[in-house]
Amino acid sequence: MTDRDLDQLCINTIRFLAADAVQQAKSGHPGLPMGAAPMAYVLWTRFLRHHPADPAWPDRDRFVLSAGHGSMLLYALLHLTGYDLPLEQIKRFRQWGSKTPGHPEFGLTPGVEATTGPLGQGLANAVGMTIAERHLAARFNRPGHSVVDHHTYVICSDGDLMEGVAAEASSLAGHLGLGKLIVLYDDNQVSLAGKAALSFSEDVPRRFEGLGWHTQAVPDGNDLDAIDKAIRDARAEMERPSLVAVRTVIGYGAPKKAGTHEAHGEPLGDAELRGAKQALGWPLEPPFLLPEPALARFREAVVHGARAEADWRTRFDAWRRAFPDLATQWDAGQARALTPGWDQDLPRFPADTPVATRDASGAVLAAVSPRLPHLMGGDADLAPSTKTLVKTAGSFLRGTPEGRHLHFGVREHAMGSIANGLTYHGGLLVFCGTFFVFSDYMRPAVRLAALSELPVVYVWTHDSIGVGEDGPTHQPVEHLAALRAMPNLVVIRPGDAAETVMAWQVALARRHGPTAPVLTRQKVPVLDRTVYAPAEGLRRGAYVLAEAPGGAPDLILIGTGSEVQLVVAAQAVLAKDGIRARVVSMPSWELFHAEPADYREVVLPRAVPRRLAVEAGATFGWERWVGGAGAVVGVDRFGASAPGEVVMKELGLTVEHVVTRARALLGR
Numbered sequence: 001m002t003d004r005d006l007d008q009l010c011i012n013t014i015r016f017l018a019a020d021a022v023q024q025a026k027s028g029h030p031g032l033p034m035g036a037a038p039m040a041y042v043l044w045t046r047f048l049r050h051h052p053a054d055p056a057w058p059d060r061d062r063f064v065l066s067a068g069h070g071s072m073l074l075y076a077l078l079h080l081t082g083y084d085l086p087l088e089q090i091k092r093f094r095q096w097g098s099k100t101p102g103h104p105e106f107g108l109t110p111g112v113e114a115t116t117g118p119l120g121q122g123l124a125n126a127v128g129m130t131i132a133e134r135h136l137a138a139r140f141n142r143p144g145h146s147v148v149d150h151h152t153y154v155i156c157s158d159g160d161l162m163e164g165v166a167a168e169a170s171s172l173a174g175h176l177g178l179g180k181l182i183v184l185y186d187d188n189q190v191s192l193a194g195k196a197a198l199s200f201s202e203d204v205p206r207r208f209e210g211l212g213w214h215t216q217a218v219p220d221g222n223d224l225d226a227i228d229k230a231i232r233d234a235r236a237e238m239e240r241p242s243l244v245a246v247r248t249v250i251g252y253g254a255p256k257k258a259g260t261h262e263a264h265g266e267p268l269g270d271a272e273l274r275g276a277k278q279a280l281g282w283p284l285e286p287p288f289l290l291p292e293p294a295l296a297r298f299r300e301a302v303v304h305g306a307r308a309e310a311d312w313r314t315r316f317d318a319w320r321r322a323f324p325d326l327a328t329q330w331d332a333g334q335a336r337a338l339t340p341g342w343d344q345d346l347p348r349f350p351a352d353t354p355v356a357t358r359d360a361s362g363a364v365l366a367a368v369s370p371r372l373p374h375l376m377g378g379d380a381d382l383a384p385s386t387k388t389l390v391k392t393a394g395s396f397l398r399g400t401p402e403g404r405h406l407h408f409g410v411r412e413h414a415m416g417s418i419a420n421g422l423t424y425h426g427g428l429l430v431f432c433g434t435f436f437v438f439s440d441y442m443r444p445a446v447r448l449a450a451l452s453e454l455p456v457v458y459v460w461t462h463d464s465i466g467v468g469e470d471g472p473t474h475q476p477v478e479h480l481a482a483l484r485a486m487p488n489l490v491v492i493r494p495g496d497a498a499e500t501v502m503a504w505q506v507a508l509a510r511r512h513g514p515t516a517p518v519l520t521r522q523k524v525p526v527l528d529r530t531v532y533a534p535a536e537g538l539r540r541g542a543y544v545l546a547e548a549p550g551g552a553p554d555l556i557l558i559g560t561g562s563e564v565q566l567v568v569a570a571q572a573v574l575a576k577d578g579i580r581a582r583v584v585s586m587p588s589w590e591l592f593h594a595e596p597a598d599y600r601e602v603v604l605p606r607a608v609p610r611r612l613a614v615e616a617g618a619t620f621g622w623e624r625w626v627g628g629a630g631a632v633v634g635v636d637r638f639g640a641s642a643p644g645e646v647v648m649k650e651l652g653l654t655v656e657h658v659v660t661r662a663r664a665l666l667g668r
Contacts, residue, residue: 006293007224010045011037012280013080013294015253018072019276020287021093021100023267028094028102031250031263032070034276035221036155036186039246042227043153043184044077045297047235051305052082055111058334058426059312061150062113062129066122066166067157067186068103069265074112075100080290080298083111087288106424106452114424115452118444120163123183124414126154127169128421130181130241131396131406135376136333136427138401140326145319147312147330151235154183158196161185161204165444168414170241174212177398179238182231186221188250192264205245214240221248253280333374333427336455338508342371346505349497351530354523357561358461360497361519362387364504365431369393369404372508376422377431377457378406380415380438385521386461388433412438416445416458423454429508433459436518437467437476439483449514450488457507458516463493464616465635465651466522466562468644475639475647480518481620488513490590493615495545495564497526498535499587506539506591522644524562532568537585541592542603546571548580555610555665558584558625563614563633563653570658579666582608586625610665616653633661 001009018033049061065074072093078085085099092098099109103117113129116122130152137148160166173181185204189196205215214237218226227246234242251263255275268276277284320327332339347363349355369375369390376396383389383405394403408415412434419432439446439460449456465475483491490513494500500519507515527545529535537543546568548554559567564585571581584603586592592600604611604625611630613622619634626632635651648654 001293006297007041009291010294010297011041012282013289013291014041014073014076015280016277016282017076017080017090017288017290019268019273021072021075021090023270023273024091024287025094026267028072028267029069029265030072030268031188031190032067032157032186033073033076034252034254034263035188035248035250036070036073037252038222038224039184039186039227039248040073040077040155042224043231044081045301046228047231048153049150049305049308050301051309052111052302053306054309055083057309057312059148059150062126062152062425064114064116064122064126064129064152064154065104066116066120066126066154066160068116068122070157071100071102071104073155074104075109078109078111080295081301082299085110087290091288114421115448118448119157119159120166121417121444121448123154123156123160123166124169124417124445125421125424126152126181126183127173127178127414128418128423129425130173130178131176131418132422132425132428133180134178134401135396135404139373140330142319142323145315145322147316147319151180151182154181155186156183157186158188158200159191162200165413165417168411169418170208170213171211172409172411172414172418173241174208175398177212177239178241181241182234183241183243185243185245186248187245188248190250190259190261190264192261194261205243208243212240214242216242216244218244218246221246222252251276255279329373336374336429336511339371342368343505345371346501349526351526351528353526355497355526356521356523357494357497357500357519358385358387358521360500361459361461361504361517364501365390366392368504368508372429374427375429375431376404376406377419377433378408378415379433380408380412381410382434385435386433386459388431388459406432408432412441413445416442416449419456420445420449420452420454423449423456424452429455431457431459433461435462435474436460436479437462437474439476439479446483446489446514446516447486450486453488453512454514455511456514458514459519460516461519462521463518463561464520465639465647465653466520466616466644468647469641471641472638476617477635477638478618478620480615480617483516484589484621490515490588491518492516492538492588492591493518493561494538494587495527495559495561495585496524496535498529499538499585502535502538503587518561520562522562525565527568538587539591540595540599541588541590542584542586544582544603545585546583548582549575550580552580553582553608554580555612555662556582556584556604556608557658557662558586558611558613560586560615563616566653566655566658567614569655570662573655573659574662577663577668579662579668581662589625612658612662612665614653614658616648631661631665633658
């Protein structure tokens with residue numbers, strides 16, 4: 001068998017392993033794997049530096065299938081090259097409990113570097129991975145000692161490039177000159193609903209040239225030599241990220257459906273699959289055929305990967321001996337460890353001194369950043385407002401990759417996705433920040449972080465109608481309720497500066513999902529913790545801030561964020577009327593729900609059914625905590641443009657209104 005024949009056998013093995021799996025599942029996307037198999041084969045067998053026996057090897061190349069609907073392409077490659085993904089899992093594609101879900105999921109399938117499927121996300125994640133590689137290389141490589149040196153590769157579709165998040169991320173990648181990012185564009189001219197020309201006619205390479213990318217075109221997606229040369233040329237270009245537009249035929253080989261949208265999002269069908277096998281000279285039986293010569297070629301990845309990793313570990317050990325202090329930092333970053341003494345300079349705030357929780361957050365970042373050199377983050381052009389700029393960390397720019405502050409520009413969606421990519425890469429603790437109302441722009445990335453259990457910290461400030469003069473376009477109302485509905489996202493709305501310090505401690509310690517401190521623009525009083533319970537109670541989500549004076553409580557007042565001050569003040573007013581009110585601070589529903597039932601009963605005893613929650617946001621969901629006999633003071637409308645204190649007053653967020661509602665609950 002000639003090398004050319006073996007190449008073709010390997011490519012068809014990818015094609016029909018994918019097509020057979022889709023056909024057996026009666027669900028999936030066979031077209032992309034069949035059309036993109038040649039470029040994937042060239043990349044994975046000639047360029048991708050990886051070790052199937054150690055998918056987490058730190059200096060491996062990263063591969064992201066941004067076009068996650070073509071997941072069987074990736075699963076086929078993982079199985080064929082020797083990852084722990086047995087053929088049985090391929091045969092159980094899209095079935096309950098399998099490691100081959102409809103779209104790739106990070107943490108579930110060995111070798112999957114990112115959860116993809118929502119289009120554009122994977123490409124943006126890859127930008128984050130490439131930033132991480134450049135930053136870590138600048139921090140740890142030394143003359144004669146290179147321990148961070150790898151590429152990030154992407155296969156994307158026209159759908160990825162239509163999504164705005166990809167445009168945002170690609171713009172930043174070009175600006176930063178991320179030369180180790182190489183994107184292979186599966187230019188098959190077909191989308192799910194028909195020809196791509198129905199909605200997409202731009203010159204993609206020219207667009208990317210305008211973004212500062214190096215671009216190439218391969219006219220024939222089956223031309224292995226041209227694909228090989230294009231990837232080599234892309235690797236040689238170190239000053240710009242690279243886009244290679246590869247013209248492919250979706251569903252290649254299928255006699256009727258090739259090149260049509262019918263090959264995109266549904267199985268080929270028995271007759272069409274047989275026709276494709278006949279057209280490409282593939283045996284009709286058995287399904288899931290793995291020819292030995294092809295499997296042997298693919299499994300060379302195990303040997304090559306072991307050799308590459310062993311070489312790296314030899315160099316790494318020499319580097320560790322030469323630079324033990326750097327090695328200690330490396331180990332902490334890889335473990336995302338909170339290094340000893342990281343919290344010894346946490347700020348303290350004098351009682352009764354008004355401090356915006358965004359300012360308290362900024363003080364925490366300034367204190368911990370020097371002690372956590374693997375903490376990296378940034379904001380969407382809002383550092384002066386979000387207080388997320390750590391001046392001593394330096395800026396990550398084209399010429400200063402050692403900097404740890406990322407200037408994302410006005411690109412919230414890409415910011416969230418790039419932060420996820422930084423975290424997928426490993427070696428860093430990651431945060432990013434913007435106004436809370438713009439969490440709407442970030443939501444797809446936040447959801448994927450929650451699904452993928454990524455410990456990203458999303459710092460959201462300007463948290464309520466207290467924003468004031470900017471008006472309802474900038475005043476979040478429904479956002480707390482919406483984000484609390486998201487599984488595995490912990491939302492924390494601290495009530496004062498002390499709770500904000502504790503919120504950061506919780507967020508930085510969390511390892512299996514994102515955390516979102518939601519912070520005020522306006523100043524709020526710092527509670528006297530010699531009078532009120534310690535802010536340590538935030539760790540449990542809710543705690544008794546002040547017990548009812550004079551005996552068992554008649555009712556419970558629950559506050560979050562800036563409204564904690566309202567319930568504290570209301571307690572004192574009610575006490576003058578002989579009404580005993582317990583005050584509960586509830587900064588995090590999620591943390592409180594995770595506590596044992598007996599603790600929740602201590603804080604919110606069933607024997608006290610009269611409960612009044614106060615929060616400057618939608619009341620939706622609060623019935624869970626106040627029960628049928630309780631009530632909520634909230635905001636079930638959009639805000640208004642006026643000074644913050646005026647908006648709060650006009651919409652009922654005052655001590656007087658809280659007291660009135662509390663009395664009404666008790667029938668007084």
